[in-house]
Amino acid sequence: MKATTLRRIGARVATLLASLLIALTMAFALGRLSGDPTATILGPMALPEQREALRHQLGLDQPLLVQYFDYLKGVFTGDLGDSLQFYQSNTTMILDRLPFTLQLVAAGMSLAILIGIPLGVLAATREGTWWDRGASTLALLGQSVPVFWLGMMLVVLFAVKLGWLPAGQSGSLKHLILPAVTMALYPMAHIARLTRASMSDALREPFIDSARARGISTTRVVWRHGFKNAMMPILTIIVLQTGVLMSGAVAIEYVYSWPGLGQLALQSIQFRDFPLVQAIVVFAAVIFVLLNLVVDLLHSVVDPRVR
Amino acid sequence: MTELLTISGLSISARLADCDLRLLDDVDLAVRRGQIVGVVGESGSGKTTLARSVVGLLEKNVRVDGGSISLAGEQVVAPGVDLTAGVRGGQVGMVFQDASRSLNPLMKVRAHLAEVLHRHVPGIDKDEVRRRSVEVLEQMRITDTARVLDSYPHQLSGGLRQRVAIGLAVVTRPSLVIADECTTALDVTTQTKVVELFRTLVDELGIGLLFVTHDLMLASDLCDEIAVMSSGRVVEQGTALHVLESPEQDYTRRLLAAIPAWN
Ligand SMILES: Nc1ncnc2c1ncn2[C@@H]1O[C@H](COP(=O)(O)OP(=O)(O)O)[C@@H](O)[C@H]1O
Numbered sequence A: 001m002k003a004t005t006l007r008r009i010g011a012r013v014a015t016l017l018a019s020l021l022i023a024l025t026m027a028f029a030l031g032r033l034s035g036d037p038t039a040t041i042l043g044p045m046a047l048p049e050q051r052e053a054l055r056h057q058l059g060l061d062q063p064l065l066v067q068y069f070d071y072l073k074g075v076f077t078g079d080l081g082d083s084l085q086f087y088q089s090n091t092t093m094i095l096d097r098l099p100f101t102l103q104l105v106a107a108g109m110s111l112a113i114l115i116g117i118p119l120g121v122l123a124a125t126r127e128g129t130w131w132d133r134g135a136s137t138l139a140l141l142g143q144s145v146p147v148f149w150l151g152m153m154l155v156v157l158f159a160v161k162l163g164w165l166p167a168g169q170s171g172s173l174k175h176l177i178l179p180a181v182t183m184a185l186y187p188m189a190h191i192a193r194l195t196r197a198s199m200s201d202a203l204r205e206p207f208i209d210s211a212r213a214r215g216i217s218t219t220r221v222v223w224r225h226g227f228k229n230a231m232m233p234i235l236t237i238i239v240l241q242t243g244v245l246m247s248g249a250v251a252i253e254y255v256y257s258w259p260g261l262g263q264l265a266l267q268s269i270q271f272r273d274f275p276l277v278q279a280i281v282v283f284a285a286v287i288f289v290l291l292n293l294v295v296d297l298l299h300s301v302v303d304p305r306v307r
Numbered sequence B: 001m002t003e004l005l006t007i008s009g010l011s012i013s014a015r016l017a018d019c020d021l022r023l024l025d026d027v028d029l030a031v032r033r034g035q036i037v038g039v040v041g042e043s044g045s046g047k048t049t050l051a052r053s054v055v056g057l058l059e060k061n062v063r064v065d066g067g068s069i070s071l072a073g074e075q076v077v078a079p080g081v082d083l084t085a086g087v088r089g090g091q092v093g094m095v096f097q098d099a100s101r102s103l104n105p106l107m108k109v110r111a112h113l114a115e116v117l118h119r120h121v122p123g124i125d126k127d128e129v130r131r132r133s134v135e136v137l138e139q140m141r142i143t144d145t146a147r148v149l150d151s152y153p154h155q156l157s158g159g160l161r162q163r164v165a166i167g168l169a170v171v172t173r174p175s176l177v178i179a180d181e182c183t184t185a186l187d188v189t190t191q192t193k194v195v196e197l198f199r200t201l202v203d204e205l206g207i208g209l210l211f212v213t214h215d216l217m218l219a220s221d222l223c224d225e226i227a228v229m230s231s232g233r234v235v236e237q238g239t240a241l242h243v244l245e246s247p248e249q250d251y252t253r254r255l256l257a258a259i260p261a262w263n
């Protein structure tokens, strides 16, 4: 690797660490701004001594700055505190739920990619035809259907009316189908639209004509020359969407009673379990920073001009 | 001498929303082995349309109305006939204007050459690909072939990129090469070198070259014969000397006059 490359990556990592610190600080501030948690936990009838004892137990009687540094130290050592409602380590709970969410995101995203990319390429290579219009309409629809509503409809149709698939819970491949399809729709539409746009730009590049003039087959021109050059924005959106889905699949997990992170987040908010809310926010921030790094690395793998 | 390329009575038009637009009107042109034929004319006169029609790279709304194009006596283009897919990149090589954009930015020079060789030389093996890649770069007068082969397009100078693009057009040993404004984007020194390269290539390999340019002086330097185009028609045709010394058409005289007299 060249020195300039290393410097570029170094600068990038520094920026990402800075944005991570900002996100962590905001998560901390939010936790402290949402009022006195002891009131929520102990209820309005609690004695002042009881509340004082709990404040001490939670470390809330410390100066704010001390709390902040304790919190940062915890984050960087993997200790995200304990949940108020489950009396467990937040980190453990998040890691317990993570495989379910990962399973769902992997299935949904694969589906989105496998349908979205060919759909976008089809539209781009047949620009202006009915294929193009059909694919674009489908994509537009996919981006405007509310996930919550779609989930309900699929449950009503396939679980209640037809009885083909289970309505909720997890455990088998059958359980995965409906939530994965629900999850796939939006990113599929997003990927299809982006692929269509990026591909039709790439196919207008002069090197596409040159490749055709050299007698290279249409398939190869479209995929090796066109798609490869159109790929970077698509990869970026796939990776970033994965981040969104990992931390934001609340509606889907709720509709399908899927025991992932989204459901944990919902429970933590409902119970005002502020250490757990905070832990989940921190986890999401870390995931985002890591995925951003992945995008950068992918970029330099794909495009020699940014190496 | 046999004619490599014979264009006779070629008429081409584009369908627009409300009418048909004539792009080429009854064009006759021939290129023989070892000969360089220039196509000259102002912008919009139909040069690119003519060049692209030979390899079948016309836009979707463009159609051949009449006449024909033959390669070594075989008809490849006529109204309703398009056999160009069989000659593209094999029998006919093409070089475009802007080499910095006519190479895939994500592929090394080596991969470009390998791709076109694999496509046109059935059963070619790795060693042969390597040998012919080096050979063609040497023909392009490139000395550090190892470095160039391992470079991405953006790592090469404009002149080198254009040499690589020409190399890609000739590595399959075509009998005809078509160059469309392939020196326009280059500075004058590089332009001269590329023109010299074309001359030696034609002499060494015995190919025919159809050299499209808007630059009449450049064409007269390089070409054996010149066809002057205006509004889709060939208005004057003959040896370079003839066209330059005694232009019969006002149009040609205007093209000549348009050349800035800096020397
Ligand atoms: N597909 C097309 N549809 C409509 N007009 C076209 C098309 N292709 C070329 N033309 C027109 O035909 C004329 C000749 O174009 P071109 O062959 O590119 O000329 P040149 O290469 O000499 O500049 C131009 O006026 C151009 O606008």
Ligand SMILES: [Mg+2]
Pocket (backbone or CB within 6 Å): B047, B048, B049, B181
């Ligand atoms: Mg042109």
